[in-house]
Amino acid sequence: MIEKQERLTAKKFWQELAKGIVITNPVFVLVLGLCPTLAVSNSLNNALGMSAGVIFVLLGSNIIISLLRKITPNLVRIPVFIVVIATFVTILSLVFEAYLPPLYESLGIYLPLIVVNCIILGRAEVFASKNSVTLSIADAFGVGFGFTIALIIVAFFRELLGTGGLEVFGKQLFSIPVLAESPMSIFIMPPGAFIVLGLLLAFFRMIGVLKHE
């Protein structure tokens, strides 16, 4: 009996994980958390740093909110969520400033703005405040990875077209000589973010991954 229940939880764990990544991908399907997706996707480095930050905050806030779900009064639920999320964001910001100063600088105000990332507050309200800690962890990883994948795809195109090469953690992965000589800088500037995300959404609809409106 207990074994069966455990297997059931394990199955649900993987289901929640997969759901966040594919079926309800926060960026491509739900179109949430656009500010960071567009703002920090100008390089793979920034995209990876931001994703790590979002996963950390999402995990922390989902765990705490799920733990507190039975004693949190409904009336002050949203302020409690906000305080918990803001605390994790501040910890993240302090740790980045101390240990990864270049990343801290290039993320700028988008690091504290994780607080108002609709994805995180949304998960707190919709999922963590109603489900067990284990499932909330699965949900955090699922949604977090979904966000990461979306951010990496956008950043991949922007950095490749905008600089003619790809670079991760200071290491040049590869570069296209013709493009590197005269890169299409527009792609790492704000308009490029809108173009890439718009075309990606249209492409996913065309090949049938996303539904038409």
Place this chain on the structure above:
Amino acid sequence: MVSEKKTGFGTKILSNKIYPIVFLSIIVFVAVLLLMLVNSFTQTKILAEREAKVTTVLQKIYPDMNDFELKEDIYIILKDGDVIGYSIIAVGKGYGGDINTIVGLDKDYLVKEISVLSNTETPGLGTKILETFFTDQFKGLEPQDVKLSKDGGKIDAISGATISSRAVTDSVREAMEEKLEIIKSNNY
């Protein structure tokens, strides 16, 4: 499970009218305490990191340096007690935010080398201000020549990144003009 174990006492607390406010206050209190703790750990690290970064850059600009003094935001570079140069930090407004540049001057008050300490410019575009083809142009210049060529100076802007180039150039010139006066009048 937990709800089954809930005692009468527990329900009484949960349905109390002031409970929400007490609960929120406790959460805020714990959060503030936790942040104070984390901050006390990271703060020393942040300051040490910043100090170390400046020292490394100075060491690179002045390989002969074996000591420096900090007076009125001016780093006085010393070699065996003799002044061999001055360094100042210029702060400019770039496209993405502040750009901090260390300006290394020789003892004749000409630019020896500049090095961008921190910036939030667009990666791959504005961040070209870090590259030597841009920073090398500053070598040996007097303050009045530290201007973009389109403003009548001797620095060529990075194409596509004029705002970043101008931010560095103008902040370096302004910092030099301001601090050189202090250096000269105090005879550091």
Place this chain on the structure above:
Amino acid sequence: MSEAGPSLITIFIGMVLVNNLILAKFLGLCPFFGVSKKITNALSMGAAVTLVMLIASIATTLIYRFILVPFKVEFMNIIIYILVIASLVQIVELFIKRTNITLYNSLGIYLPLITTNCAVLGVTLINAQENYTMLQSIVSALGGGIGFTLMLIIMSAIRERLEFADTPKSMRGLPIAFIIAAILSLAYMGFSGLI
């Protein structure tokens, strides 16, 4: 940089045109793509955001200058700012409900959304980052709000017409809205020489 910092006009033009919150800083995108299909809605939303932005900027600048900086706890700004904004939104909502019911009916539904609008928190964080004085913060909030409203109106006007255009099936809705934003953003880059 001089003590006084940039002039008020520079801040204002910067916030409205050059560093437009939506097009250059990507702040407040949810209402930009979500709400903006009717011009009247765009105007109401813009007005509500501008109002909250202005009050929040005044409050957070006071807190930053007189509490956070003197006690050296600037790192607390995220948690304090978001709480200030959340409570301000509640107070403004209550106040408008009591005093002007017509205004409440047109603004009311947008107000709760503003708490999680990154544009408001963004502007207060920019004010702190740039160490703006009270007057500079007010001008930056006003500029930010006006720039935001302007963008909402332009976007809603374009999308109203777009309803009748023959857009390819896959591009309908959001994708084409992103492409429009890209073109607008491209046009706005032309303002970058202004400051």
